Amino acid sequence: MDKIFLQNEYKKIFSRIVNGDNITVLRYGDGERAIMTGEKVVAQEGWSSEGESPLAVALRESLNFTDDNVYYGISCPCCDRPAYYWYSTRIASKQITFANLFVNSNYQTFKSDFLTLTRDAIVIANHAGKNNRIGNLNVLKYYAVGDDCISCWEDECGSIVSRIISEYGSRDNLLYVVSAGPMAEPIIAELYKHNPNNCYIDFGSSIDIYIHGSDTRPYSKPGTVYSKRNCWMFDPNTADFDVSVVLTTYKKPESLTEQLAAIDKQTLRPREIRLFKDAIDGFYSIDLNDEFLSSFDDCCIAKCNRGVWGRFDYARECKSKYVCLFDDDTIPGDCWLESCHFEMMQHEGIYGTIGIVLENSSGYPIDKHSYYRVGWAEPNEQLMEVDFVGHSWFLPRKALDYMFENTEQLQQYKVAAEDMTLSAKALQHGLSTFVPPHPYDNKRVWGSDSSLAMHFGQASGSLSMNIGNLRKMESAIVDLTKTGASFLFQRNPGLVKMQKRILNRYHDAELMKHYLKVVYRKVFRRNKG
Structure with missing residues (x-):
């Protein structure tokens, strides 16, 4: 079965960003899927979600683009196989790539490549980076979002998107740099529907060094297993999931x-x-x-x-x-x-x-x-x-x-x-x-x-x-x-x-594990008593 690989996909897509192509990259991982399915999720940023929510509805609606210039970055089978299959059978588009496009084995290259971008840009990201320089971009405006994506989506994002459309909705060929957690996808979806003639990219945590002043994820440290991982997935143009x-x-x-x-x-x-x-x-x-x-x-x-x-x-x-x-x-x-x-x-x-x-x-x-x-x-x-x-x-x-x-x-x-x-x-x-x-x-x-x-x-x-x-x-x-x-x-x-x-060896090993658990419980209870 044909496969595609993380490093090759990065080169293909980032070159289009550099060339000024008006493409859109939406990225979905385990957190987004958990929100969409109502599972309990607790993010390292401190917010949590469980059950149905307006953000869940908006995320599901953002899965429906089939335009050739819209890429869907999803979890890969080598890192999260259940999520990979969940997305692969719920997204109709064949423009499938990696959610971790800018990270893992691509991150060090991405850090250098990002500095080459000098386009006029709109930044939509966490409030912590509002006064920071974002690479070498010519930032026209920074739209800040809150820490809690669930409440922020319900209380603030509608007005934020409306302001962006009012102030820049008629402009073409802008680079929209988005780092807003699970809110990024529905924000981009609304902006893209209004005007597809811009480049909308969910950069996510790959630009944390500019937003928060430091790298925040394990993949940012050279030599770790994440920093070496060149992920793969089945070629979306030939894989048949039906x-x-x-x-x-x-x-x-x-x-x-x-x-x-x-x-x-x-x-x-x-x-x-x-x-x-x-x-x-x-x-x-x-x-x-x-x-x-x-x-x-x-x-x-x-x-x-x-x-x-x-x-x-x-x-x-x-x-x-x-x-x-x-x-x-x-x-x-x-x-x-x-x-x-x-x-x-x-x-x-x-x-x-x-x-x-x-x-x-x-x-x-x-x-x-x-x-x-x-x-x-x-x-x-x-x-x-x-x-x-x-x-x-x-x-x-x-x-x-x-x-x-x-x-x-x-x-x-x-x-x-x-x-x-x-x-x-x-x-x-x-x-x-x-x-x-x-x-x-x-x-x-x-x-x-x-x-x-x-x-x-x-x-x-x-x-x-x-x-x-x-x-x-x-x-x-x-x-x-x-x-x-x-x-x-x-x-x-x-x-x-x-x-x-x-x-037989596998069954015997399982029996031994079960036996040791029973013995441990008995010893623990005896010592506790």
Whole structure:
């Protein structure tokens, strides 16, 4: 996957500023995202925010420019992957660059380059720098903002922006130097909408030396890890973040509300959410009202029972390059789609939240010694290759077509064999199957909430609780082998053994940590008593 790098982006954009081009650079980091999502944030400047606010609304509205001369600087995946995916799937523009454009490994160069700017400038920054010289700029006017960006935006910024427009709104080709924390973006957005024929740059903390009289951030000190960091991100012109989500309901519609809430919280916002509702063969049916169905971009209401294969067939209609399907007992962490997509960019394949690695070709799933699991039920700290996955599938849409190539006999199982067939057919086209990391200490990236999976997965109507269905899975392995399918223990027995050792060591280490915590608590209580 193509990448762009911090130093190259800096050279490209700063040269445009030097050349007098009228470009706009808006920069968003973890603080801005926290404000927009209502999370609690406490800034080093002393202000804090939690819940909805006028600044949050203004920040979200500032994400909507698609003009070629407007650049969006966002968090990079190497520093803040959740924020990177959050912004990448909520900003329509392809003019994406780095939020830390002027800092980290660029900062020392930037300090020298900034002194070469001698343009007529308007400065919008903290009141502490009102009487200071700002580099070698010809400052026409300094508009001061307060320390608390939340209250300042509500009480002062409207009048400040109005004054700027009144006094300089008709002037073109000015450089607007902005350093106003999270207020910078909506301030610039309002000024740009009034007159796009100026250069509006959020320089942020990179000009603290002029505003506050000293460098205030760790990146300003040569030799630190921040000062050496040449960040990267996927090339915004070639990266495809479009994901379609397909939810399924059969006999457990009560899980849909929780699934929708979990999808709504995803850092990678899906392009569309679809529902496949399978029919119940028997004397009753479950109907969903129109208001609830309107929560989905598309719905398929099956008239007869199509088993576990029907949802995969329906998913072939999705609009996105990537598709993520969920069992009806699977509630993902908020970084699940992000985690799968990130791994997909390194290794194209099929990703799931619970993986099966066979150790021989007979016994699965009844003989627990014939295979081991990887994922939410048996956490893995690193990416692992498996034979097939279940509960959630993140895959290129094209793999769904492979699944139905000459598999009519396997489709006869109806309530089984879909997972193993999908991976076996994809492998014939060069796509392996993986489980992305499910570390103990970060359940945000897990594909399934373990407690809810146990609750919904063991409910009445769960196919995995039916011994007859388990026998069908066992038989399907045999039939799949007859089609020429091979398994990981046959292709790479060393990998199967190595991964099992790694898993065992990881689980043992976690058990030891838990044991030591218990011992520590007991000793602490005894000494305290």
